[in-house]
Amino acid sequence: MRDGESEWGGRGGGGAGCLAHDMGLSVHIVCAVNSNDVVARFIRTGQYALADRVHPSLAPAMDVQVEVVVPTGGCGNTVAGCLAHDMGLSVHIVCAVNSNDVVARFIRTGQYALADRVHPSLAPAMDVQIPYNIERLVYLFSARDTGLAKADLQATRCATVSLDLLKKIQTVLGSYIADDNDIREAMRQCWHDNGYLVCPHTATGAHYHFGQTDSNLQRVCLATASPAKFTEAVLSAGLTPQPTQAIERLQHLAPKYQDVEQTDDWDAILRRAITDISQHHLQATM
Structure with missing residues (x-):
């Protein structure tokens, strides 16, 4: 976690140490399990083990490759899939993103380049x-090269990995971009064809699936949230x-919140x- 950044809600006057020190596991048995937490x-690697066995035709042979489509924002679930691949699971991962496509561009070109702004979409978590x-x-993918992984990408806003490293990434990862129109289309098709309502994030992966024609490839699309949250x-x-x-x-519950100013003592x-x-x-x- 970078200095001044809190898992409780971004930047402000402290708070980043609450979970790391005496307010954390040792006293209150509390931790933050989100995409920052390793x-x-x-x-989440367990999802990929299940995906590797979910289709009945895969039962006789564990070496049949399964394509796992992952709605992707911060790449946390993608990292879990790569760990599962390192453990020996035969999976190929497709990162489905929305119009904020920095991850797709990175996988396709090896260039990590930030856009000028975030484009609000129907899939806000992405x-x-x-x-x-x-x-x-x-x-x-760099054989645990910590020096390379510690490059300050946020500060430079642009970085490019080597061609060799990019090829290694592409052996495991692919990408797909779905805009809001694609999301709507996939939500409708999934409901009409299967009677199954998906959230807009899951719909990015579903749209990729609906466009594929290789019936011999075993594919699993991860569903990431309840559609009830995205009316x-x-x-x-x-x-x-x-x-x-x-x-x-x-x-019907009364909202509970506390206004916090930047100058307040967030830690306290x-x-x-x-x-x-x-x-x-x-x-x-008790």
Whole structure:
């Protein structure tokens, strides 16, 4: 994690040390499991082991390659797939991205170049300008070259890997770009053909799948979120939202939040919040 950046909500007056020190695992048994956390990468490798066996025709032979289509924003799930590949699973990964295509361009050209701005899309979790796991991909495919992986890509805004390294990346990773129209189309087709409503992020991978013609290739598309969270996208596709009971209950709860100014002591505020939540949970379990 870079100095001044907190997993609790970006930059501000501190807070980055809350989980790393006495407020973390040792006292309150709390940690952040998101795309920055390498532990989450290890956990998600299990998806690829399941994908490698999910189709009945794969049961007799583990060496049959499976194509796994991964809706991609920060590349966290992609890193998990690359770890699974390193462990011996025969998978080829297609990174499906939206109109913010920095990851696709990196896989295709080897150039990591940031766009001028993020383009808001129907798949907001993939509206990523800086995919913070790119360094981990470089690390994995460069034979763990930490010097190369530590290049300050955010500062330079542009970097290019060697042709040899790019070829290694492309043996495992491919890419696909789906814009908002593609997302709507895939959501509609998946619903009409299968009676299955997908979220707009999952739809990027589904759109890739619907456009493929090789029926002999075994393919698994990862679904990344519930469509109940993205009513606007569902309506935009001309479909009917299907909220779950849990989501419907949330709509009737009073919002809880605290306004925080940049000049406030974020570290102290977060510490108080963590302590209060931890004590409430402890009391509820006694």
